[in-house]
Amino acid sequence: MTESHVRQVEPKHEGRLIAQYREAAGLSQQKLAEYMQVSVHTVQRMEKEVKIKDLYRRRLLVALLGIPVAYLRLDQEEQKGEEKWLLLLNDDPMSFVEDMVANRWKTHLMGGPLSAAHGLGRMVKEVEGFTQNAQGKEWHQRANVQLCMAYQLQASVVGDMMRYDQALKTYKQAFAVARELNDVELQASIRVREAVVFMRKDEPLTAITHLDDGLDLITGQGFPHLRGNMLALLSEAYAKAQRPQECWRNIGLAERVLEQDGSLKERSHRAFNPAWVVAHKGVDALLLNDYDRALKLIDKSLKMYNPTLTPGRARLLARKAEAYYGLNEIDDCTAVAEEALMLSYSVGASNTITRVKSLHATLAQSRWGREPGVARLGAVIATSKGG
Numbered sequence: 001m002t003e004s005h006v007r008q009v010e011p012k013h014e015g016r017l018i019a020q021y022r023e024a025a026g027l028s029q030q031k032l033a034e035y036m037q038v039s040v041h042t043v044q045r046m047e048k049e050v051k052i053k054d055l056y057r058r059r060l061l062v063a064l065l066g067i068p069v070a071y072l073r074l075d076q077e078e079q080k081g082e083e084k085w086l087l088l089l090n091d092d093p094m095s096f097v098e099d100m101v102a103n104r105w106k107t108h109l110m111g112g113p114l115s116a117a118h119g120l121g122r123m124v125k126e127v128e129g130f131t132q133n134a135q136g137k138e139w140h141q142r143a144n145v146q147l148c149m150a151y152q153l154q155a156s157v158v159g160d161m162m163r164y165d166q167a168l169k170t171y172k173q174a175f176a177v178a179r180e181l182n183d184v185e186l187q188a189s190i191r192v193r194e195a196v197v198f199m200r201k202d203e204p205l206t207a208i209t210h211l212d213d214g215l216d217l218i219t220g221q222g223f224p225h226l227r228g229n230m231l232a233l234l235s236e237a238y239a240k241a242q243r244p245q246e247c248w249r250n251i252g253l254a255e256r257v258l259e260q261d262g263s264l265k266e267r268s269h270r271a272f273n274p275a276w277v278v279a280h281k282g283v284d285a286l287l288l289n290d291y292d293r294a295l296k297l298i299d300k301s302l303k304m305y306n307p308t309l310t311p312g313r314a315r316l317l318a319r320k321a322e323a324y325y326g327l328n329e330i331d332d333c334t335a336v337a338e339e340a341l342m343l344s345y346s347v348g349a350s351n352t353i354t355r356v357k358s359l360h361a362t363l364a365q366s367r368w369g370r371e372p373g374v375a376r377l378g379a380v381i382a383t384s385k386g387g
Contacts, residue, residue, distance in 0.1 A: 014072060015047040021065040022047075025307075035064055035308050059107050062115055064308050094139040097130055101146050105153055105269045112311040112347025113160040120157060124150045141181065148177040148186050149267065152193060159197050160311070162350045167197050185223055188214040189268035192230050195237065200351055204240040211237060225272040228257035232272070232280040239287035247284050251277070271312070275304035279312075283319055291326030298323060311352070314343035318355045325359065334363070334373030338380055345384055357381055 022032050033043045036057070052058050058072040104123060108116035127143075127150045134143040151174035159167035171194050178186035191214030195207040211234045218227060235251035238244075254277055282297030298320045305313055317340035324333035337356050344352040360381060363374045 013050050014052045015049040017067065017071055018052075018061055018065065019047040021061075021067050025065055027065075032064070036060060056103050059115060059118070060103070060110070062111055064110055094134075094142055097127060097143065097146050101127065101149050101153070105149070108153060108157060109269070109271075109312075110308050110310060112349050113157045114346075114348030116153070116157050117161075117348070120154060124154055144177055144181055145183070145186065145267070148174050148181070148183075148190075149269075151177065152190060156193060159193070159200070160349060160351060162200070162354065164197050164201055168194060171197075184217045184221055185226065185267060188217040188223070188226055188230070189270060191217070192226070192233060192268075192270060195230075195233060199233075199237060199240065202240075204237040207237040208234065208241070223266055223268075224257050224260040225266045226268045226270050228254045228272040228277070229268075229270040231257065232277055235284050236280055236287065239284040242288070244288050247288065251281055251284060254280070271309075275301050275306070278304065279316055282316075282323075286319055286323050286326070289326065291323045295320065295323040295327065310343055310347050311349045314340050314347065314349050314352045317343065318352050318359070321356070321359060325363070330363070330368045330371050331373050333359075334371070334377045338377050341377075341380060341384065 022029070027035075029043045029047075030040050033040045036043070046052060046057070052061070052072065061067055062072055100123065104116060104120065127147050131140075131143040131147045134140045151170055155167045155170035155174065158170065171190050175187060175190045178190060191210045195210040195214070198204070198207040198210065211230050214230050215227065215234075231250050231254035235247045235249075235254065238247040238250060254272075257272070258274060258277060278297055279301035282294050282301055285291075285297060286294035298316055302313070302316055302320070305316065307313065317336055321333050321337035321340060324330075324336060337359055340352060341356045343349075344356065356377075360374070360377050363369065363371075364378065368374055
């Protein structure tokens with residue numbers, strides 16, 4: 001959602017601002033409460049408050065509703081040791097660390113690297129310090145698990161910013177912790193995230209090697225969400241390598257995993273659900289040049305997709321625009337590409353921004369280069385942040 005869709009209010013009354021962005025997003029108080037995992041009463045009270053004191057709640061609202069960070073004071077937030085003091089004073093410090101890391105993952109998935117990166121370095125240092133202090137104590141292993149997840153988050157954020165070498169280096173740190181713990185779930189989750197980096201670097205064969213390694217680690221160990229996620233990504237890697245038989249075999253295996261019991265909580269923060277599988281089938285079809293099938297599947301997945309997961313939605317819209325281009329439907333292509341671009345800028349999704357810019361460059365050099373939609377998309381790129 002862009003700022004132009006919301007009537008201006010006094011920035012100092014944050015509750016009224018939240019209410020207006022919520023209404024502009026088409027969310028009821030009940031639905032916002034569900035997404036925030038709070039009561040409706042909490043949302044009602046929050047929308048009456050002049051200032052929202054809770055730092056995590058402000059971050060989550062920015063991620064959920066697309067509120068500019070300056071409106072909720074996050075651009076000036078220095079934290080002043082806030083998280084550190086909360087850590088020291090909390091009655092259950094291990095639970096606090098676990099909640100802090102989990103909440104930051106949620107912010108990343110909903111608000112992308114732009115939201116998750118704010119204060120992330122400080123958070124990682126807090127977890128490192130806590131883990132060091134936990135040596136020899138009863139929660140030492142739990143602390144190392146959180147350190148591993150914090151490193152994975154940090155690598156995911158910089159990877160989304162297209163700083164791939166830094167991402168891989170940080171994943172290596174995470175893997176060293178996971179190996180010391182002898183934790184196959186964590187090791188496999190790192191392998192799949194490394195594979196994503198190699199996919200973005202257009203190295204699908206290397207990605208396949210990492211995904212196969214991850215699958216071997218958890219064979220017979222359960223973790224259906226993680227396994228299904230890896231199989232779907234493996235199908236995309238094979239599609240990118242133009243190996244359709246292996247592609248469709250692996251997406252079929254991923255669909256079978258949907259039938260398994262996934263009630264046990266997994267720690268990898270890897271998405272796996274029917275919408276996600278349909279989305280991957282659409283991307284597979286796109287990579288194999290079956291544009292009509294790709295468009296139908298991507299449209300189906302967008303109808304099923306959680307609307308609060310803005311980075312993922314932006315990625316799907318960019319793929320949808322590419323499918324329209326493959327079908328020579330240029331007006332639809334540029335309109336969807338513009339929507340993907342604006343969503344991507346709102347969350348700092350550099351990889352998707354680059355994908356849309358590449359699509360525009362292709363359009364500009366094609367026989368449709370002078371079409372109004374192509375010119376409009378070029379103007380948006382030129383005038384937008386980072387264009």
